[in-house]
Amino acid sequence: MVGGKVLMACLMLAAQTYEVPPAVLIGIYQIEGGRIGQEVGPNDNGSYDLGPMQINTIWLPDLARRWGVSEATARRWVRDDPCTNTGVAAWILKRHINETGNLSKAIAHYHSRTPRYGTVYKKKVVKAMYDKGLIRDKR
Secondary structure, eight states, X not given: OXXXXXXXXXXXXXXXXXXXXXXXXXXXXXXXXXXXXXXXXXXXXXXXXXXXXXXXXXXXXXXXXXXXXXXXXXXXHHXXXXXXXXXXXXXXXXXXXHHHSOHHHHHHHHHOSSHHHHHHHHHHHHHHHHHTXXXXXXX
């Protein structure tokens, strides 16, 4: 089992690579609560959530294409490798930041583009960051 220090190192590397706030990735990790090798589901749409950052399998076709591997290989990498998992999480967050131009919306969209779900999720992530002492204000 990979320890917490390795996962945190992967989170920091992912944050630096994709230029996203490390505190946000830590907050997302706290809320997602996944583990290396974990596969949760099926979700209502038949998808599964993989690894520490609970990356949804809807991303696998795009990732497999980008990496030049099969979807099964992409699934294994995302599920079982902590740095791949956190890197994909940071990549997804960065895509949402670029798309919305707004970190708050990007955090919500990490979970769902449906406002009633995304807003609740964003509040949980912000609270987790606050509780960990990563931010001073829960706004």
